[in-house]
Amino acid sequence: MALHDGAGARALRLQAGISVEDLAATAGVSLHTVRVAENGRHEPRPPVANAIARVLGVPVSELLHRERPLTLRDTRWRLxxxxxxxxxxxxxxxxxxxxxxxGAAGMRFASTWAATQGLTLTPWSSAHEAARDLVRHGVAVQARRRGKQSTGGSDA
Structure with a gap:
């Protein structure tokens, strides 16, 4: 699942009355970068997302999906x-x-990892577990898809 909410970013841009061209120019990114980020085909890198958020006058967290738990990637992205x-x-x-x-590795030196992201150990561990759960869910979904393909798409 993508971290960046392209539709939300587009809505914020429209609400601010800024054209795609002006957003790209003011943020110092290409027009293509803004367009593919807004239509969900590409997730911008953190520096680009920060530049877009700055131009829109919102915290970068406003450009994130909110329907899932915070992961370690989310915390790095927010920074x-x-x-x-x-x-x-x-x-x-x-x-x-x-x-x-x-969430596949990293419990060694967890407190160091947490400190680099401005977290205490408890929220860092929760974010680590949330990432592991998302990966497990993605693997399960892929396995179900492969199973349906091998059986000809039938659930029976």
Missing amino acids: GTTRAQTGVRVSVVRRQVSPVER
């Missing part, structure tokens, strides 16, 4: 940091950040 920047802060390589954010 406007990349995986590489997070890796530097916790002294790991960038490729080690994603497994932690997905």
